[in-house]
Structures are given as structure tokens and as C-alpha cells.
Amino acid sequence: MSPSNRKMNKIQGNMESAYAKATVCEYQNPQKCNLFLEPEIENKLEHGEDYDELAYYWTSWHDKLGSEVSASEYAEFIAYQNKIAVANGFNDMSELTLEQYRDGTPEWTASKFKEEMASLWITLEPYYRKLHSYVRKSLMQNPQYLDKFNEERFEENLPAHVFGNMWAQQWGALENSTQLFPQVSAIDVTSALIKKGYTETKIFEVADEFFGGMGLERMTPTFWGKSMLVKPTGREVVCHASAEDMCTGKGNQDFRIKMCTKVTFDSLVTAHHEMGHIEYFMQYTNEHFIFRNGANPGFHEAIGDALALAVITPKHLQCILNLDLGLEIDCNNDHVNINDDFVSTPTDINFLYLMALDKIAFLPFAYSVDRWRWEVFEGKLLPENYNSRWWEIRKMIQHIVPPVPRNSTSFDPAAKYHIVGNVEYIRYFISHILQFQFYEAMCIAANEYIPGDNKSKPLYKCDFSGNKEAGKKLAEMMSLGFSKPWPEALEILTGSRQLSTASLVNYFSPLWAELDKRID
Numbered sequence: 001m002s003p004s005n006r007k008m009n010k011i012q013g014n015m016e017s018a019y020a021k022a023t024v025c026e027y028q029n030p031q032k033c034n035l036f037l038e039p040e041i042e043n044k045l046e047h048g049e050d051y052d053e054l055a056y057y058w059t060s061w062h063d064k065l066g067s068e069v070s071a072s073e074y075a076e077f078i079a080y081q082n083k084i085a086v087a088n089g090f091n092d093m094s095e096l097t098l099e100q101y102r103d104g105t106p107e108w109t110a111s112k113f114k115e116e117m118a119s120l121w122i123t124l125e126p127y128y129r130k131l132h133s134y135v136r137k138s139l140m141q142n143p144q145y146l147d148k149f150n151e152e153r154f155e156e157n158l159p160a161h162v163f164g165n166m167w168a169q170q171w172g173a174l175e176n177s178t179q180l181f182p183q184v185s186a187i188d189v190t191s192a193l194i195k196k197g198y199t200e201t202k203i204f205e206v207a208d209e210f211f212g213g214m215g216l217e218r219m220t221p222t223f224w225g226k227s228m229l230v231k232p233t234g235r236e237v238v239c240h241a242s243a244e245d246m247c248t249g250k251g252n253q254d255f256r257i258k259m260c261t262k263v264t265f266d267s268l269v270t271a272h273h274e275m276g277h278i279e280y281f282m283q284y285t286n287e288h289f290i291f292r293n294g295a296n297p298g299f300h301e302a303i304g305d306a307l308a309l310a311v312i313t314p315k316h317l318q319c320i321l322n323l324d325l326g327l328e329i330d331c332n333n334d335h336v337n338i339n340d341d342f343v344s345t346p347t348d349i350n351f352l353y354l355m356a357l358d359k360i361a362f363l364p365f366a367y368s369v370d371r372w373r374w375e376v377f378e379g380k381l382l383p384e385n386y387n388s389r390w391w392e393i394r395k396m397i398q399h400i401v402p403p404v405p406r407n408s409t410s411f412d413p414a415a416k417y418h419i420v421g422n423v424e425y426i427r428y429f430i431s432h433i434l435q436f437q438f439y440e441a442m443c444i445a446a447n448e449y450i451p452g453d454n455k456s457k458p459l460y461k462c463d464f465s466g467n468k469e470a471g472k473k474l475a476e477m478m479s480l481g482f483s484k485p486w487p488e489a490l491e492i493l494t495g496s497r498q499l500s501t502a503s504l505v506n507y508f509s510p511l512w513a514e515l516d517k518r519i520d
Contacts, residue, residue, distance in 0.1 A: 101298075169366070287480075
């Protein structure tokens, strides 16, 4: 290994170590300074209600990482990355990393791909703005927030710390305080899981049963024996969930998940997501080593989430997982057609709203991260401008601003693991589009949804669990690995070679109509 590569790896190791070990002090208790991001700070943000306390934890975490990882240090790391890219015939590392998305046509370039991502965001932005406008209107009705939003910088924007999430990328914590139909009881899946006696291991067992029911591969003995499914005691770990292919050779059976699982609805969804990665590993394990990868990184992220869209339907939760959600659901009715045009109920709208707080709210953040990082790789920014540009982009795209003014000496991007861990992030933006394309295609294959038919059950009610035809089409796509250009893999499952936001927009269509009424 060359000296420059050793130096680059050392910088990255230092950044990741700083992230894993970072702690902050408890609010108004400077003597207790052992709060990690996961789970302590995240719990404070998710369940806290005091505006100033939330701002304290947000600011403390960002200040802590900014003091441990500087913009100049990150710039040095980027320089090493670009040196590698240039040595391989690329202008910068953004071009090299985006090679994973090459579509097999001679016209493809990284620049055109970046333009396509911008175009996809433009089609989604009006829907995000509906959600953002409604949430902002709702929060402004909260007496403790009203006077806080009077600052000019909050005009049409929201402060980053009030969403129950450090990066304002998921807004599920706001469900109860902003719900569209508060008179309708919320679906509390976490309480139902606990009441049913679920354990961390049980969550993975039901995910395994879901995959098996579709005729897909079951988890291997090695998976159950060597995965880290709960946070270990006595040592520090990065709790960010991940799935690993141990790459022991063709036909490998050693696949593992690292996750600090809790008995919660979020962990149930994450378990299916991570097991989706494992399933993908298994399906292409007999390919040559260079092809044992997803058709593109977005595919890998989308597989588990597409399957989870079926798992989180109220019917699946209550009828298949036998959770007591208190809903009136006919578990024996599996007909795709209904007698009259379907009308969404308040319970349906609340469900879609909760989904939007997760899926729709995430899209602009997912696009913003690499929109900023591409500019860094391209040399468009000086280190002293890294932070200001980070917030310019997030304000422009997310309409989110920091709770307190930031300065050029701060390095707030370091507060996100995927920056210090050097994990390309556009995959998550793509996956949030692809997962709805995959989901709709499997719903059609399972005869759970008929496009364009007003007498069909709506897309968001589709549950293809146990349907082997849907599983067969998914397996056929996954088994290609990286051996064919991704549009060919996409076509196998969906019949289309194009990324499209239509399935996503369609899934939430009843919600858009309701939000329009509320924000007029």
C-alpha cells in the first residue's frame, strides 16, 4: 500500500472512530457527558418536546463532530480520493463512484446521470412541498413553536431539530402532533409487538418466514450463528445497521447482519430491509465474483424496502403477524376487486401520512447529501465554504435550516455517518423511487393490484406475502447481480427500463388530495 493510501485510510479511520466514540453532555447537567447518538441522543430527539432542549442536543452533536472532524481534514481525504480517481482515468471521485450506475448505453456519462437525478427531484418536489407546508402549518399552531418561527430565516423553512431525527430525514416523531385525523386512534405497532411477546430474534424470524413464504431463500445457519442482532455490552460499536456478504467464494453461505435491534416497529422494518440485502447476496452468490453485486447500489437498498411495503400494511400486521392493532379487517377477504369505487378512510389517510413522514420526507435529504458531495469532489468548493454550502443546499432543497446560525469553522456534514464513513448516498434517493416500482410490479404479479381500475384495491393496501409468482420475478431479477446493465434487470421485474416516480406518486395519491385541502 502506498504512503498516500495509508494516509487516506488513516484519515477515514479517524473520522469513523470519532463518530463512533462521540458523546455529549445531558441537557442542563454538564456533569453527565456520556450520551451517545444511539440510542441516548436519538431517544431525546424522538421523544422530547421542549424546543430549547431539542436545539441543545442537535447543536451539541454537530459541534462535537465538527470539533473532531475538521473541514480541512475532510478536504485532505477528498484530495486522496480524487487522486485515485484521476489515476483510473476519471476527473474526480464522483465520476468513479457513479460508474456503478452506468446503463449500458454509449451516451451515458456521470454528468448526465447527475442531471437525471436533478430531473427526478423536480418531479417529486411539488409533493414534498405539500407535506412540508402542512407540517409547518401544524407546528406553527403549537404555542411553544409559534414565537420561535418569527425569525426571518424560518420563513417558508423549518428548523432542523424539531423532527425527532438528527438530520430531519425522517419525520415520524411528528405523527401524533400533526396527524390529519387525530380523532382516529393511531396504529401503535411497537406496543402490539411488545404485547405479543416479540423479541429481537423473533423480529428476524418473521422476516425470514416472509422471504421463505415467497419461495425465496431462507437464512443460513451461519447467519443465525454469527450475526450481531443486539447491541453487545462492554464494548463500543457503530449501531448503524448493515448486512454483510463475507465473500468466502462461489456459493458462499456466510451472510451476516449487524444491528442494534429493539422491539419496535422501526426495527421490524429495518430487519426486512437488511434481510433484503442478504437475500440479494444469496440470489447472485453463484455469479463470478465481479458480478456479485446489485444491478446498481439503489437496487440493493430498494429490495428489502419494497418487501417491507407489504409487511407494514395494516392487514399484514394484524392478519399475518397476528398483532392486535384493534382494526376491523376481514382477514379472509383477499379479493383484488371491490364492488364500488374505493374511498380511503381517515385511518387509511393517517397510515399514508405516517408513511410520507418516513418516505417522502427522506427524499430531499437523500438527494442533498451527494448533491453537496459532488461539488466537493468536483473542486467547486473551498474547505472554508463547505459548511455554508451544505446549508445552502439543504435550505434550497429540503427547506430546512439549522436551529442556530452556523459558521465557517463548523463542519456539520461530519454529523452524518455516511460522510465520515465515505458511503455514497444517492443510492438511497434512487432506492426510494425504485422500491415503489418494485412493489407495484410485485403487486401486479400477485394479482393484488390492477393499475387504472377504480374497482381494484388501492396500491397501498397490497400485500403479496406468500405469493410465489411475485417471489419468482423478484428472484429472477436479483439473480443477475451486476452481470447485466441495471435497466435490463429493472425490465425483468417491472417491464420498464426507466427510473420513474409514477409508482411512488400513485401510492400516496389519496394523501395528496387531503393535503391540498389542508394547505389551501
